[in-house]
Amino acid sequence: QSVLTQPPSVSGAPGQRVSISCTGSSSNIGAGYDVHWYQQLPGTAPKLLIHGNNNRPSGVPDRFSGSKSGTSASLAITGLQAEDEADYFCQSSDTSLNGWVFGGGTKLTVL
Protein backbone atom coordinates (compact mmCIF):
# COMPACT_ATOMS: atom_id res chain seq x y z
CA GLN A 1 0.00 0.00 0.00
CA SER A 2 1.79 3.12 -1.24
CA VAL A 3 1.43 6.43 0.58
CA LEU A 4 0.60 8.22 -2.69
CA THR A 5 -2.24 6.74 -4.75
CA GLN A 6 -2.07 6.39 -8.51
CA PRO A 7 -4.35 4.53 -10.95
CA PRO A 8 -2.80 1.17 -11.85
CA SER A 9 -3.14 1.77 -15.57
CA VAL A 10 -4.12 4.28 -18.25
CA SER A 11 -4.17 3.99 -22.00
CA GLY A 12 -4.49 6.15 -25.08
CA ALA A 13 -4.06 6.10 -28.82
CA PRO A 14 -1.11 7.75 -30.55
CA GLY A 15 -1.55 11.50 -30.70
CA GLN A 16 -4.05 11.61 -27.86
CA ARG A 17 -3.69 13.19 -24.41
CA VAL A 18 -3.63 11.19 -21.19
CA SER A 19 -3.48 12.24 -17.57
CA ILE A 20 -2.20 10.36 -14.52
CA SER A 21 -3.35 11.38 -11.06
CA CYS A 22 -1.44 11.19 -7.79
CA THR A 23 -3.38 11.59 -4.55
CA GLY A 24 -1.73 12.21 -1.20
CA SER A 25 -2.69 13.62 2.17
CA SER A 26 -2.10 16.49 4.58
CA SER A 27 1.28 15.04 5.61
CA ASN A 28 2.79 15.10 2.12
CA ILE A 29 1.33 16.87 -0.94
CA GLY A 30 -1.21 18.75 1.19
CA ALA A 31 1.55 19.94 3.50
CA GLY A 32 2.99 21.92 0.62
CA TYR A 33 5.68 19.51 -0.52
CA ASP A 34 6.43 19.51 -4.23
CA VAL A 35 5.54 16.56 -6.44
CA HIS A 36 7.99 14.93 -8.84
CA TRP A 37 7.45 12.37 -11.59
CA TYR A 38 9.60 9.54 -12.93
CA GLN A 39 9.34 7.46 -16.08
CA GLN A 40 10.47 3.84 -16.00
CA LEU A 41 10.81 2.22 -19.41
CA PRO A 42 10.61 -1.59 -19.41
CA GLY A 43 13.72 -3.16 -17.91
CA THR A 44 15.39 0.13 -17.06
CA ALA A 45 15.94 2.37 -14.04
CA PRO A 46 13.55 5.22 -13.27
CA LYS A 47 14.34 8.52 -14.94
CA LEU A 48 13.41 11.97 -13.63
CA LEU A 49 10.62 13.39 -15.81
CA ILE A 50 9.19 16.36 -13.88
CA HIS A 51 10.48 18.06 -10.74
CA GLY A 52 8.96 20.76 -8.58
CA ASN A 53 5.42 20.05 -9.81
CA ASN A 54 5.96 21.29 -13.36
CA ASN A 55 9.64 21.63 -14.25
CA ARG A 56 11.17 19.52 -16.98
CA PRO A 57 14.85 18.53 -16.86
CA SER A 58 16.84 19.21 -19.98
CA GLY A 59 15.95 16.74 -22.73
CA VAL A 60 12.40 15.97 -21.59
CA PRO A 61 9.90 16.92 -24.33
CA ASP A 62 7.37 19.64 -23.58
CA ARG A 63 4.64 17.06 -24.28
CA PHE A 64 5.06 16.20 -20.60
CA SER A 65 3.65 18.58 -17.98
CA GLY A 66 2.66 18.47 -14.35
CA SER A 67 0.34 20.25 -12.01
CA LYS A 68 -0.51 20.23 -8.32
CA SER A 69 -3.55 21.31 -6.35
CA GLY A 70 -4.40 20.67 -2.72
CA THR A 71 -3.54 17.08 -1.83
CA SER A 72 -3.25 15.89 -5.45
CA ALA A 73 -1.09 16.23 -8.51
CA SER A 74 -1.33 15.20 -12.15
CA LEU A 75 0.98 14.32 -15.00
CA ALA A 76 -0.29 15.08 -18.49
CA ILE A 77 1.15 13.68 -21.68
CA THR A 78 0.00 15.17 -24.98
CA GLY A 79 0.67 13.91 -28.49
CA LEU A 80 1.06 10.36 -27.19
CA GLN A 81 3.81 8.33 -28.85
CA ALA A 82 4.61 4.61 -28.78
CA GLU A 83 7.87 5.36 -26.96
CA ASP A 84 5.89 6.81 -24.03
CA GLU A 85 4.73 3.33 -23.06
CA ALA A 86 6.20 2.93 -19.58
CA ASP A 87 5.49 2.99 -15.85
CA TYR A 88 5.12 6.43 -14.26
CA PHE A 89 5.67 7.15 -10.57
CA CYS A 90 4.92 10.27 -8.52
CA GLN A 91 7.05 11.19 -5.49
CA SER A 92 6.90 13.69 -2.67
CA SER A 93 8.16 14.20 0.86
CA ASP A 94 6.23 13.27 3.99
CA THR A 95 6.36 14.80 7.46
CA SER A 96 4.93 11.74 9.23
CA LEU A 97 7.58 9.44 7.78
CA ASN A 98 10.28 12.13 7.84
CA GLY A 99 11.32 10.97 4.41
CA TRP A 100 10.36 10.42 0.81
CA VAL A 101 7.27 8.65 -0.52
CA PHE A 102 6.30 7.26 -3.92
CA GLY A 103 3.07 6.41 -5.65
CA GLY A 104 2.39 2.81 -6.58
CA GLY A 105 2.99 3.54 -10.24
CA THR A 106 0.80 3.76 -13.34
CA LYS A 107 1.35 1.64 -16.42
CA LEU A 108 0.74 3.64 -19.59
CA THR A 109 -0.26 1.61 -22.64
CA VAL A 110 -0.20 3.22 -26.07
CA LEU A 111 -2.92 1.50 -28.10
Place this chain on the structure above:
Amino acid sequence: EVQLVQSGPEVKKPGESLKISCKGSGYTFATYWIAWVRQMPGKGLEWMGIIYVGDSDIRYSPSFQGQVTISADKSISTAYLQWSSLKASDTAMYYCARNRYGSGSFFDFWGQGTLVTVSS
Protein backbone atom coordinates in the same frame (compact mmCIF):
# COMPACT_ATOMS: atom_id res chain seq x y z
CA GLU B 1 28.48 13.44 -17.01
CA VAL B 2 26.91 12.36 -13.74
CA GLN B 3 26.85 8.58 -13.37
CA LEU B 4 25.95 6.15 -10.61
CA VAL B 5 27.23 2.65 -11.35
CA GLN B 6 25.99 -0.19 -9.16
CA SER B 7 27.52 -3.58 -8.48
CA GLY B 8 26.30 -6.65 -10.35
CA PRO B 9 23.43 -9.06 -9.70
CA GLU B 10 23.59 -11.30 -6.66
CA VAL B 11 22.12 -14.72 -5.89
CA LYS B 12 22.17 -15.61 -2.20
CA LYS B 13 20.68 -18.10 0.22
CA PRO B 14 18.45 -17.12 3.16
CA GLY B 15 20.55 -16.19 6.18
CA GLU B 16 23.56 -15.06 4.16
CA SER B 17 24.99 -11.55 4.32
CA LEU B 18 25.36 -9.15 1.41
CA LYS B 19 26.78 -5.71 0.64
CA ILE B 20 26.03 -3.97 -2.66
CA SER B 21 27.62 -0.78 -3.91
CA CYS B 22 26.95 2.40 -5.86
CA LYS B 23 29.89 4.36 -7.27
CA GLY B 24 29.42 7.94 -8.34
CA SER B 25 31.32 9.95 -10.90
CA GLY B 26 31.05 13.23 -12.79
CA TYR B 27 30.27 15.32 -9.71
CA THR B 28 31.47 15.95 -6.14
CA PHE B 29 30.11 12.79 -4.55
CA ALA B 30 30.61 13.96 -0.96
CA THR B 31 28.32 16.98 -1.28
CA TYR B 32 25.12 15.09 -2.07
CA TRP B 33 22.76 12.71 -0.34
CA ILE B 34 22.47 9.22 -1.87
CA ALA B 35 19.26 7.24 -1.38
CA TRP B 36 18.48 3.56 -1.75
CA VAL B 37 15.17 2.53 -3.31
CA ARG B 38 13.66 -0.95 -3.46
CA GLN B 39 11.48 -2.29 -6.25
CA MET B 40 10.06 -5.73 -5.62
CA PRO B 41 9.10 -7.81 -8.68
CA GLY B 42 6.23 -6.14 -10.52
CA LYS B 43 5.79 -3.54 -7.76
CA GLY B 44 6.37 0.14 -7.09
CA LEU B 45 9.26 2.12 -5.65
CA GLU B 46 9.99 2.24 -1.91
CA TRP B 47 12.41 4.65 -0.28
CA MET B 48 14.65 2.68 2.11
CA GLY B 49 17.05 5.24 3.47
CA ILE B 50 19.47 7.99 2.61
CA ILE B 51 23.02 9.02 3.49
CA TYR B 52 24.86 12.32 3.26
CA VAL B 53 28.20 11.13 1.98
CA GLY B 54 30.17 14.05 3.39
CA ASP B 55 29.58 13.18 7.06
CA SER B 56 27.67 9.85 6.83
CA ASP B 57 24.51 11.33 8.34
CA ILE B 58 21.91 8.59 7.72
CA ARG B 59 18.13 8.44 7.82
CA TYR B 60 16.13 5.23 7.45
CA SER B 61 12.55 4.68 6.43
CA PRO B 62 10.67 3.19 9.42
CA SER B 63 9.88 0.19 7.20
CA PHE B 64 13.58 -0.61 6.75
CA GLN B 65 15.10 0.58 10.05
CA GLY B 66 16.99 -2.35 11.57
CA GLN B 67 16.64 -4.45 8.41
CA VAL B 68 19.49 -2.94 6.40
CA THR B 69 22.59 -0.81 6.93
CA ILE B 70 23.57 2.10 4.73
CA SER B 71 27.12 3.41 4.63
CA ALA B 72 29.50 5.32 2.37
CA ASP B 73 33.21 5.84 1.70
CA LYS B 74 33.72 9.31 0.32
CA SER B 75 37.36 8.60 -0.49
CA ILE B 76 36.23 6.24 -3.26
CA SER B 77 32.89 7.95 -4.05
CA THR B 78 30.91 4.84 -3.13
CA ALA B 79 27.77 4.20 -1.15
CA TYR B 80 26.72 0.81 0.20
CA LEU B 81 23.62 -1.11 1.21
CA GLN B 82 24.05 -4.21 3.31
CA TRP B 83 22.14 -7.03 4.94
CA SER B 84 23.39 -9.23 7.78
CA SER B 85 20.86 -12.01 7.25
CA LEU B 86 18.91 -12.10 4.00
CA LYS B 87 15.33 -13.35 3.68
CA ALA B 88 13.48 -14.55 0.61
CA SER B 89 11.37 -11.41 0.86
CA ASP B 90 14.49 -9.30 0.18
CA THR B 91 14.38 -10.49 -3.44
CA ALA B 92 14.10 -7.26 -5.41
CA MET B 93 15.83 -4.72 -7.61
CA TYR B 94 17.69 -2.11 -5.58
CA TYR B 95 18.49 1.33 -6.96
CA CYS B 96 20.71 4.08 -5.65
CA ALA B 97 19.74 7.62 -6.56
CA ARG B 98 21.21 11.07 -6.04
CA ASN B 99 19.03 13.41 -4.01
CA ARG B 100 18.72 16.97 -5.19
CA TYR B 101 17.26 19.96 -3.40
CA GLY B 102 15.92 22.61 -5.72
CA SER B 103 12.27 22.79 -6.57
CA GLY B 104 11.55 20.38 -3.74
CA SER B 105 13.55 17.27 -2.90
CA PHE B 106 13.82 14.69 -5.66
CA PHE B 107 16.16 12.15 -7.24
CA ASP B 108 17.82 13.43 -10.37
CA PHE B 109 20.20 10.58 -11.27
CA TRP B 110 19.74 6.86 -10.72
CA GLY B 111 22.00 3.84 -10.83
CA GLN B 112 21.19 1.02 -13.22
CA GLY B 113 19.96 -1.17 -10.37
CA THR B 114 21.25 -4.31 -8.63
CA LEU B 115 19.05 -7.39 -8.75
CA VAL B 116 19.21 -9.38 -5.52
CA THR B 117 17.72 -12.88 -5.57
CA VAL B 118 17.40 -14.78 -2.29
CA SER B 119 16.47 -18.41 -2.69
CA SER B 120 17.28 -21.68 -1.03
